[in-house]
Amino acid sequence: xxxxxxxxxxxxxxxxxxxxxxxxxxxxxxxxxxxxxxxxxxxxxxxxxxxxxxxxxxxxxxxxxxxxxxxxxxxxxxxxxxxxxxxxxxxxxxxxxxxxxxxxxxxxxxxxxxxxxxxxxxxxxxxxxxxxxxxxxxxxxxxxxxxxxxxxxxxxxxxxxxxxxxx
Amino acid sequence: xxxxxxxxxxxxxxxxxxxxxxxxxxxxxxxxxxxxxxxxxxxxxxxxxxxxxxxxxxxxxxxxxxxxxxxxxxxxxxxxxxxxxxxxxxxxxxxxxxxxxxxxxxxxxxxxxxxxxxxxxxxxxxxxxxxxxxxxxxxxxxxxxxxxxxxxxxxxxxxxxxxxxxxxxxxxxxxxxxxxxxxxxxxxxxxxxxxxxxxxxxxxxxxxxxxxxxxxxxxxxxxxxxxxxxxxxxxxxxxxxxxxxxxxxxxxxxxxxxxxxxxxxxxxxxxxxxxxxxxxxxxxxxxxxxxxxxxxxxxxxx
Numbered sequence: 001x002x003x004x005x006x007x008x009x010x011x012x013x014x015x016x017x018x019x020x021x022x023x024x025x026x027x028x029x030x031x032x033x034x035x036x037x038x039x040x041x042x043x044x045x046x047x048x049x050x051x052x053x054x055x056x057x058x059x060x061x062x063x064x065x066x067x068x069x070x071x072x073x074x075x076x077x078x079x080x081x082x083x084x085x086x087x088x089x090x091x092x093x094x095x096x097x098x099x100x101x102x103x104x105x106x107x108x109x110x111x112x113x114x115x116x117x118x119x120x121x122x123x124x125x126x127x128x129x130x131x132x133x134x135x136x137x138x139x140x141x142x143x144x145x146x147x148x149x150x151x152x153x154x155x156x157x158x159x160x161x162x163x164x165x166x167x
Numbered sequence: 168x169x170x171x172x173x174x175x176x177x178x179x180x181x182x183x184x185x186x187x188x189x190x191x192x193x194x195x196x197x198x199x200x201x202x203x204x205x206x207x208x209x210x211x212x213x214x215x216x217x218x219x220x221x222x223x224x225x226x227x228x229x230x231x232x233x234x235x236x237x238x239x240x241x242x243x244x245x246x247x248x249x250x251x252x253x254x255x256x257x258x259x260x261x262x263x264x265x266x267x268x269x270x271x272x273x274x275x276x277x278x279x280x281x282x283x284x285x286x287x288x289x290x291x292x293x294x295x296x297x298x299x300x301x302x303x304x305x306x307x308x309x310x311x312x313x314x315x316x317x318x319x320x321x322x323x324x325x326x327x328x329x330x331x332x333x334x335x336x337x338x339x340x341x342x343x344x345x346x347x348x349x350x351x352x353x354x355x356x357x358x359x360x361x362x363x364x365x366x367x368x369x370x371x372x373x374x375x376x377x378x379x380x381x382x383x384x385x386x387x388x389x390x391x392x393x394x395x396x397x398x399x400x401x402x403x404x405x406x407x408x409x410x411x412x413x414x415x416x417x418x419x420x421x422x423x424x425x426x427x428x429x430x431x432x433x434x435x436x437x438x439x440x441x442x443x444x445x446x447x448x449x450x451x452x453x454x455x456x457x458x459x460x461x462x463x464x465x466x467x468x469x
Contacts, residue, residue, distance in 0.1 A: 002350070002351075003349060003350070003351050006350075006351040006352055007351060010351070026281075026307055026309045026310060027309065029281055124249075125249060125250070125351070128250075128279075128280070128305075128307075128310075129245070129246060129248055129250050129279040129280065130279040130280020130281060130283055130284065131280070132280070132283075149280055149281055149282055149283055
C-alpha cells in the first residue's frame with residue numbers, strides 16, 4: 001500500500017487517479033491491477049489551467065492540477081525572472097507587478113503531457129518484477145493489467161472483468 | 168588479534184595518535200580530513216585498547232569499535248531495477264560504509280520472480296570474492312522462503328538475508344533480518360535508521376566471528392601490512408581514481424590496478440623477507456581486471 005502511495009506521489013499522479021484495485025495471489029502466481037484514471041485535458045495556456053486573483057499590483061495564480069506546477073513555474077521564471085515570481089503554496093504562485101493579461105497568455109509547455117506514459121511507469125513500479133507475462137485491457141477509464149510468470153489463462157481475464165469496485 | 172576502531176576528533180595533534188598506533192604495531196587504514204575534523208580507521212592489537220583510549224581522551228577525540236573496517240561486503244539485489252535501487256539497497260550500503268565496510272552493490276541478471284529466479288556461475292564467483300554477502304529481498308514470505316534460497320545455496324562465504332517478514336528460517340544462511348523489505352523512499356525515520364544499524368551491527372558480529380575463527384590459524388602476514396607495503400612499493404596505486412584503490416579484506420586485499428600489467432610487480436614485492444607470491448595466492452578478479460590477493464594461513468607452511 002505504501003509503495004503504491006509513494007509511487008503515485010513521485011509520478012505526480014495524485015490528481016488524476018480515481019481509484020486503484022490490486023488483487024494478489026502469489027501461489028498461483030497472479031496479480032490483477034485495475035487503475036481508474038482521468039485523462040488530462042490537452043491545454044497548455046495558463047488561462048485554461050488556473051484561476052487568477054488580483055491583490056493590489058500582484059496576481060495570485062491558483063493552478064487546478066499539481067502536474068502543471070513545475071512547468072508553470074519554469075515558464076514564468078524564464079519570462080519574468082525569479083524576483084517577480086514566487087511559489088507560495090502547493091498550487092499557488094504569486095506574480096508581482098506583472099500585467100494579468102500577459103500572464104494568462106503564457107504557454108507553459110510546447111507538448112501536451114502524456115498521462116499514459118506515467119500510468120505505465122506506475123504499473124511497472126507496482127507489479128512484482130518477476131511477473132513478466134502481462135495482458136492489458138482498457139475498459140473506459142479503467143486500465144486492467146493481468147500479470148503472471150505463466151501464460152495468462154482465460155479464467156484470469158474473466159476474473160479481472162468480474163472484479164467490481166464501488167466508486 | 169587486531170581490533171578495528173574509528174577515531175573522530177580534531178586535526179590538532181592527531182599525528183601523535185598515528186605515531187602511537189605505529190609504535191604498538193597497529194595500522195592506519197584510512198584517514199579523512201574534513202575541515203578541522205579528522206576521521207581515521209585504525210587497526211590496533213586488542214590488548215592496547217585501554218592505552219589508546221587514554222590518549223584519545225587526552226586529545227579530546229572519540230573512538231568506537233567498528234568490526235566492519237577491513238571487510239568488503241557484497242550487497243546483492245535480485246536486479247538493478249527501480250524496485251530495489253536506490254531504496255532500500257543503497258540505503259543499506261551507505262549505512263554499512265558508515266560502519267567502516269567497503270561495499271559493492273551487485274544486481275543479479277535474473278534474480279527476480281519465483282520459478283524464473285536464478286544465479287549464474289559467474290555471479291556466484293563474483294559474490295564469493297567478498298567477505299560477506301548481504302541479499303536484500305522483498306516483501307513476500309511465500310516467495311522468499313520457497314523460491315529465493317536457490318540464489319544463495321551454493322555460495323561459500325557467510326550469507327545474510329533481509330526481507331519484510333519479521334521472522335523467517337532459511338537454509339544455508341548465517342542470519343535473517345526482518346522488517347526491511349521493499350520501500351520506495353529514503354530511510355530517514357528513526358525506526359528505519361535503527362533497522363539499518365541493526366543490519367550493520369549484525370554483519371559486524373559475523374566479521375568478528377570470522378576473525379576469531381581465523382585467529383586459531385592466523386594468516387602468515389596481516390592484510391593491513393600487505394596494504395601498507397603495496398602503497399609504499401607501488402606508488403602508481405596512489406594515483407588510481409577508484410575509491411579505496413587498495414581494499415582491505417578479512418583474508419586478503421583487492422588492488423585496483425590492471426592484472427596483466429602489475430601482477431609480476433606485485434608478486435615479486437618483498438614483505439617481511441619473503442616474496443608476496445610465496446605467501447599468497449594472486450588471481451585476476453572478475454570485477455574489471457583488478458588483482459585479488461588471498462594471504463595463506465600459517466598452517467600452510469607447517
